[in-house]
Amino acid sequence: MGAGPDRAASSPDRRRFLTAGAAVIGAAASAQLWLPGTARAAEAPLPDGLFSLGVTSGDPLPDGVVLWTRLAPDPLNGGGMPDRVVQVEWEMSPDERFRTGVRRGVAQARPEYGHSVHVDVRGLRPGRTYWYRFRAGGQLSRVGRTRTAPQPLASGGSLRLALASCQNWQHGYFTPYADMYAQDPDVVVFVGDYIYESGPSATAPRRHEGSGEPYSLTQYRNRYAQYRTDPDLQRMHAHAPWVVTFDDHEVDNDFAGEIPQDPAKQPHDAFVARLTAAYQAFYEHMPVRATAIPTGPHIRMHRRFQFGRLARLNVLDTRQYRSDQATSQTGAQNPALTMLGAEQKRWLLDSLHGSNTRWNLVASQIMMAETDLLAGAGKRWYYDAWDGYQVERNALLGEFQQVRNPVVLSGDRHLTMISDLRRDFADPSSAVVGAEFVGTSISSNGDQDQAAFHAQWDPLKADNPHWKLIDAHRGYHLFDVRRDAVDARVRVVDTVLKPRATARTLARLRVADGRPGVLLG
Template identity: 80%
Template sequence: MTAAASPGRRRFLTGGAAVLGAAATTQLWLPATARAAETPLPDGVFSLGVSSGDPLPDGVVLWTRLAPDPLHGGGMPDRAVPVEWQVAEDRRFRKPVRRGKAHARPEYGHSVHVDVRGLRPGRVYWYRFRADGQLSPAGRTRTAPHPHSSGGSLRLALASCQNWQHGYFTPYADMQEQDPDAVVFVGDYIYESTPSATAVRRHEGTGEPVSLVQYRNRYAQYRSDPDLAAMHAHAPFVVSFDDHEVDNDFAGEIPQDPDKQSHDAFVARLTAAYQAFYEHMPVRATAVPTGPHIRMHRRLEFGRLARLNVLDTRQYRSDQATSQEGAQDPSLTMLGAGQKRWLLNGLRNSPARWNLVASQIMMAETDLKVGEGKLWFYDAWDGYQAERNRFMQEFQHVRNPVVLSGDRHLTMISDLKKDYADPGSAVVGAEFVGTSVSSNGDQDQDAFRREWDPRRPDNPHWKLLDAHRGYHLFDIGRGGIDAQVRVVDTVRQPTATPSTLARLRVEAGRPGVEVV
C-alpha cells in the first residue's frame, strides 16, 4: 500500500531508541560496472527476504541477510560484500529519496542493518537491496511523525511463540490483511528443540543448536516461512527475545539443566545465540552483542499518544524460585537493578497518553491451585513477586498502563491488581497475554476448558481465556484502546480461515479491561 492509498485515519509510529549504527548516505544506486571485480556470488542471495524495525520520525532500520544456502551456514564467500540499498516513496521506486551502500560482513553472517535517516515523518516508504546484480524483494515500512504530535491513532499487532514444528505461521497472513503500523514481537521467535519425526514441520539439523552456525541455520529455517516473510516485508517489527531463542527457562547465565551444561559451555551458547538473534533481527547497532551480553531493553515513542517500554526479562534475572516462599523473596529480580531504574524512570516521566510495557512473560497472577492456597508458574512474574508488586504500586501513579505479554501459548487477558493477595485490591492497569502464532498447535478446546475453567474463581482478575492460535490487534486512540483477539482455525495446513474471537476495550483514565 502506498502512502496515497493509506487509510484516512492518522496512524503513526515513533522510535525513541538511541541513535547508533551506520548513518544513511546519499550515494547513487551504483551500476554493475562500478562494483569491484570479484568472483560472482551464487544465485539466490536474498533467500531470507527483507524487513524493517524500530522506526523513528526521520528513519528506520532496514535488514537483510545474504544467504544463497540458508540452511547450511549461508553459502557465502568468506569476504565482505557491498550491498546497495534504496528507499523510495512509491512501490515502483520511481520516486527514490535515499540511497547508499553497506557491507555484508562474514563475521555477522553477511547480515545488513542500515539505519536510514533523513526520511519524512509519518510516511509509508518502500525499500530494496542489490548485491552483485541480484535484486531483493521490495519491503514496505512506515516512519513516525514529529515526537510532539498529539493526534491520530495507532494500530499495533502483538505476536509471540512461533514453533516451526507445531504448525505453519498462518496468523501472519491475516495480520498482513489487517495492516498494523507495527508488530510488537515479545519472544520465542525460534525454538531450540531437537527435530521431531512426528512434527507438522521438522526442524533442520540433528539436535538443539548450540553453535553460531547452528543458530543461524535455525533462524534461516524460520525466516523461510512465507507468511512470516511477507509480514516482515509489510510493516516494521519491534522485537525482543524470551527463552527459546537460547534455552528453555534459562535465567541470566544459568541454563535450564546446569547439571548437563557447564557454565563455560552455556556462556558460549549464549554468545552464539545472541549474535544469531542480532544477525536476523531489524535492530540498531545498540544491540550488537558483546560476548554473552546484548542490550535489548529500549523505549519507543509513538508521538504523545503512546510510549512503549520493551523489556528484557531473561538476561538480568535471578535464577527461578522453586517454592512459594522463594517466589516472595525480596532479593529476587526479574529485570536487574539498572533495567528496573530505567523502567521506573520511563513510567514516572512519561508524557504519553498510554504507557505500554512489552514483557516477555505474564505479569498478572496465575493461581494454578483450585481452592485454598496458591500455586504459581515460577518462570513468570509470579516467581518474582516482590519486584512485580513494586511495579503494581507504581502503576497507581502512571497514566493508563497496559502490559503486552507472551510466553503462555494462550490468550489470557487480565486486570492488573495492586495486591493479588487481597481480592478487594484496586485495579491499576490491564494486561494482554497474546496467544501463540503456532506453539501448542491446534489445541483440544474441550480439554483446555476442563483444565482451566475450574481455576477461574481463584483468578477473578482474568477477563478472557482461550487456546486458539493467532495474535492480538490494538487500535489505540486518545479515548481508549479497542482490542481484537484474532485467531485462525488451524496451523496444521499452509492456509487457514481467520476470525475475531473477541473484542475488548480499555478506557482512558479507567484502569482495567472489559470484554465488549
C-alpha cells in the same frame, strides 16, 4: 496490505505513529550512489538466491528506520556465502515504484555477522510510508514497506499494533501472519520465542533442521534461517516495521541470566559460549540498531518507543538480568529476587513516570498477572513468570497507580489470557491499576483440544477473578490505540496444521482512557 499500499495516505484517521527513543549509531551511507554493474565486474560472481530470507524493517524514528536483509543462498547450511565482505546496495523511496525521492546507499555484508545487513537510514520525513529494496551480485531483493514516526509532540491520530509471540516451526505453519497482513498493522511487536531450540521431531508437521539442539553460531544461524523461509512470516516482515525482543527459546528453555535450564548438563563456560552464539544470531536476523550488537554473552534489548503523544512502548528484557527462578512459594516471595535487574528497573520507572503520553504500554515477555494453579485454598504459582518474583512485581504494580493508562503486552503462555492488573492479587478487592493482554502463540502447541483446555482451566477461574478471558486458539492480538480507548481484538485461526487457514475475531475488548482494567465486548 488489505486496503492497498496507499491506505496510510488516504486514511487521515489512521496516522502512523512509530518512533524509537534510544540513542543510536548510524550505519547508512545515504550519500553514496546506486552502483552500476561495472563497479562489481572485478568481484567473483556470487551464488544465486542471495535474498532467500527476505527483507524487513524495524525500530523507526521520525527521521529514520532500520532496514534488514541477510545474504544466504544456502540458508540451512551456514548461508552459503564466500568468506569475504560483500557490498550491498540499498534504495528507498516514498514512491512504491521508486520513481521519485529516491535515497540510495551501500552497506557492507560482513562474514563475521553472517552477511547480515542493518542499514540505519536517516534524513527521512516524519510520518511517511516508504518502500525499500536491496541489490547485490546483480540480484534484486523483494520490495519492503515501512513507515517513519511523526514528530514526537504530534497529537491525535491512532495506532494499529499487532502483538505476536511463540512460533514453533515443528508445531505448525505460521498461518496467523496471513491474517495479520490483511489487517495491515502499523507496527508488529514481537515479545519472544521467535525460534525454538528443540531438536528435530520425526512426527511433527514440520521438522526442525539439523540433528539436535543448536549450540554453535552456525547452528543458530541455520535455525533462524529455516524460520525465515516461512512464506507468511516473510511476507509480514516485508509489510510493516517490527519491534522485537527475545524470551527463552531463542537460547535455552527457562534460562535465567547465565544459568541454563539444566546446569548439571551445561557447565557455566559452555553455557556462556552458547549465550554468545545465540545472541549474535538473534542480532544478525533482527531489524535492530547497532546498539544491539552483542558483547559476548550480553546484548542490550530493553528500549523505549514513542508514538507521538498517543503512546509510549517500553520493551523489556526479562531473561538476561533475572535471578534464577524460584521453586517454591517461599522462594517466590524472596525480596532479593529480581526479574529486571537494578539498572533496567530504574530505566523502566523513569520512563513510566516521565511519560507525557496518554497510553503507557509495557512489552513483557512473560505474564505479569497472577496465575493461581491450585483450585481452592492456597496458592500454586507459575514461577517462570512474574509470579516467581512477587516482591518486585507487586512493587511495580504499586508504581502503576501513579502512571497514566498502563497496559502490559505479554506472550510466553501459548494461550490468550487477558486480565485486570490489581495492586495486590492476595486481595481480590484491591484497586485495579492496569490491564494485561497475554497474546496467544502463532503456532506453539499446535491445534489444541479446546474442550480439554477449558476442562483444565475453567475450574481455576474462581481462584483468578482478575482473568477476563482465557482461550487456547492460535493467533495474535490486534490493538487500535486511540485517545479515548484501546480497542483489542483476539484474532485466531482454525488450524496451523495446514499451510492455509481461516481467521476470525474470537473476542473484542476495550481499555478506556482513565479507567484501569479490561472491558469485554
